[in-house]
Amino acid sequence: MRYSNAALDAFASVFERDGMVLLTQHFQKDTLLQWRQAFDSILEQRLLQGETAVRGANRHYITLPFAGLFADERIFCDPDVLAIVERVAGDDPVMCQLATDTPLRGSTYQDVHRDTPALFDGLPETPSFQLAVNFPLCDVTIDNGPFETTLGTHKMNAEDAMRAYVAGELPLHAIPMKLGDVMIRDVRALHRGTPNNTDWPRPMVVIGYSRSWYFRPEVNIDVPRDVYEGLGARARRLLRHMPRVDATDTVQGGESYVKFAY
Numbered sequence: 001m002r003y004s005n006a007a008l009d010a011f012a013s014v015f016e017r018d019g020m021v022l023l024t025q026h027f028q029k030d031t032l033l034q035w036r037q038a039f040d041s042i043l044e045q046r047l048l049q050g051e052t053a054v055r056g057a058n059r060h061y062i063t064l065p066f067a068g069l070f071a072d073e074r075i076f077c078d079p080d081v082l083a084i085v086e087r088v089a090g091d092d093p094v095m096c097q098l099a100t101d102t103p104l105r106g107s108t109y110q111d112v113h114r115d116t117p118a119l120f121d122g123l124p125e126t127p128s129f130q131l132a133v134n135f136p137l138c139d140v141t142i143d144n145g146p147f148e149t150t151l152g153t154h155k156m157n158a159e160d161a162m163r164a165y166v167a168g169e170l171p172l173h174a175i176p177m178k179l180g181d182v183m184i185r186d187v188r189a190l191h192r193g194t195p196n197n198t199d200w201p202r203p204m205v206v207i208g209y210s211r212s213w214y215f216r217p218e219v220n221i222d223v224p225r226d227v228y229e230g231l232g233a234r235a236r237r238l239l240r241h242m243p244r245v246d247a248t249d250t251v252q253g254g255e256s257y258v259k260f261a262y
């Protein structure tokens with residue numbers, strides 16, 4: 001662990017207030033550069049085959065294969081990240097998503113949105129139940145499409161939050177990130193993707209963690225049996241509800257989130 005209990009408590013408090021928290025320089029850059037190299041060929045192949053989920057002009061959502069270097073427990077079982085996830089979304093969470101969002105040149109501003117509706121209609125102030133852990137595979141600058149988010153809207157009624165945003169009462173904050181930085185966020189916060197004005201793709205990995213009892217049918221991770229067998233106890237526990245599959249190349253079209261966006 002890199003952080004003390006007191007520091008993790010402090011991160012959790014920031015998360016509760018803002019709906020997000022940033023851990024700077026947390027993941028190893030050389031690991032992420034290897035991910036980047038592997039991702040670049042996946043991106044090229046998927047673009048050629050037209051097998052991405054389009055999330056706006058020149059903006060692609062791509063599921064990563066849970067195999068090889070992407071099935072890395074140092075990343076998805078990171079003890080500091082999980083300690084914060086557990087503080088805000090309860091013990092024994094599940095991991096349900098491993099994917100990427102990549103704006104390319106020609107991408108545009110997304111409409112401001114949330115990634116999931118409230119758990120109960122009319123009771124938006126519930127504790128967190130669905131988190132995204134995001135980390136980029138490059139530096140994210142003002143030029144290449146920084147994630148923009150409002151702060152503190154994750155527990156607001158969706159209509160109230162949107163009204164306040166439209167009235168100019170809720171500023172959007174661009175979140176520049178360095179390779180190695182990690183953002184943990186509640187997907188209910190109002191946010192949007194912004195244009196990438198460079199020639200270099202800006203891949204942002206998203207790992208989804210849910211409260212122990214929460215099931216999201218729109219996402220899943222196909223876990224090859226041989227990969228599963230090689231994982232430690234914590235990793236297996238996180239993936240307990242994910243389908244086990246025989247082949248490692250079953251990703252294409254396997255996840256309904258590719259056809260789905262809130």
Ligand SMILES: O=C(O)CCC(=O)C(=O)O
Binds near residue numbers: 101191
């Ligand atoms: O990639 C980003 O910066 C944001 C993407 C996003 O919010 C979405 O596609 O739902």
